[in-house]
Amino acid sequence: MKVLCVLYPDPVEGYPITYARDSIPKIERYPDGFPTPTPKAIDFKPGELLGSVSGELGLRRFLEERGHTLVVTSDKDGPDSVFERELPDADVVISQPFWPAYLTKERIAKAKKLKLAITAGIGSDHYDLKAAMEAGITVAEITWCNSISVAEHAVMMILTLVRNYIPSYKWVVNGGWNIADCVSRSYDLEGMDVGVVGAGRIGRSVLKRLKPFDVKLHYTDQHRLPKEVEEELGVQFHPDVESLVRVCDVISIHCPLHAGTENLFNEKLISKMKRGSYIVNTARARICDRDAIVKALETGQLAGYAGDVWFPQPPPMNHPWRWMPNHAMTPHISGSTLSAQGRYAAGVREILECWLEGRPIRNEYLVVHEGKLAGVGAHSYKV
Known part of the structure; x- marks a missing residue:
């Protein structure tokens, strides 16, 4: 063999x-x-x-x-x-x-x-x-x-975006002490509405880890969680992704890629999100429309995008996600x-x-x- x-x-x-x-x-x-x-x-x-x-x-x-x-x-x-x-x-x-x-x-x-x-x-x-x-x-x-590995990475990315960690770190390694520049895009996660798309093993693990942050939790999935699980996590179910994104400040994507989810986060859906929202994608890159993400970051419709997944993998040097503003991309390392x-x-x-x-x-x-x-x-x- x-x-x-x-x-x-x-x-x-x-x-x-x-x-x-x-x-x-x-x-x-x-x-x-x-x-x-x-x-x-x-x-x-x-x-x-x-x-x-x-x-x-x-x-x-x-x-x-x-x-x-x-x-x-x-x-x-x-x-x-x-x-x-x-x-x-x-x-x-x-x-x-x-x-x-x-x-x-x-x-x-x-x-x-x-x-x-x-x-x-x-x-x-x-x-x-x-x-x-x-x-x-x-x-x-x-x-x-590696479900827990990915869930931990997603939570890290949420905090990295909301707290403006990477630009702040860069000021330190470049010899600066520019507090105003660091905090001008930094917020507390506390009190925000955070939603997950897909509440399988990884999505549920993200919800579980975010609960102690005193956020308002939401999810959508083709398989609704049992009532007792929803109550334990304090999470609100949404029947579709559109109703989810309208109310959330942060979206974390954990659904599989198939014909029904490819390019799900396109320009039309992103336009329905709150201005200044964040997207974290540790699922699959093609769930998000590549160019729609870039445009939303450039216009400010999205305050940040963090992803651990690309298409193709590895991406070419001219892939726009390498150079778009306010991102926290990593190679596919979370799992x-x-x-x-x-x-x-x-x-x-x-x-x-x-x-x-x-x-x-x-x-x-x-x-x-x-x-x-x-x-x-x-x-x-x-x-």
Whole structure:
């Protein structure tokens, strides 16, 4: 069996030989009681850099001892890429949302042996799910593995925008002490109306973390939360995104990308938001219209935009989100902390163990199986 694994490049100064911390907390269950990945064994130390090429998700020894071939690359785009060359005889593809190997309909047609595509993380929209269903390919991801990681990042970004943190930091490193410049765009989050689009695992985790800030919480989702959960969080439900954005000062996006959410935040919807609102997007870039975001920041309709997701990934140097005003963009890093990497690497190992031994993959991990949406895929995606 040939496993083709696409991971992001190593650090520019080389693969780490030491780390900032000696250990990370051990987590055995997620907030809803769902157990963390349970492979029979792992060949890495949690807290190591596993998501880059040299980290190999800790898979090489496991696969090669069983007679399988592992190809690991970061070269994923274009007809001459390693991914393109190695794909035709690959049995398994592993990719990440952070450095996605786009498994298009055309690529799937070339991959005659491909039977399993694994997302090392959560969010499998970089795979053409309809084409995967038609080809009989199983698609799986590591549900919950980095949901809290992303939720923490989203809360950080909200505070970064509202408190005008990045410009204030820049004054310090540039040798200044320009308090008036720093605070002229700085506000308290307290008392603001904050809404989330999508109240799944990440969205609910964001609401939970924001509750102690004494804000007014709102959400919209195609699946309404149970009444007791709404009461516990003190959150108001909105039947559609338009009614949500009209009342909120801050919007945090946590819905999956599909035909119904692509370019959801376009110029028309953004015009219905309060002037000076903020958008945080740690879901998928194409949920927001690229040029509409730029225009809204330039006119002041938006006071700030923070995103952890781009299209394509990585974005070209001339991507306007690199240079637009009042942004707090990061590379797609929210779900790839060293803590999360240990979980998604273990989850990939668990899925491969099940696949090789003919055991069922956890239903919660499944996105596409036996020609249809399954597991987390049936809950999150539309085809």
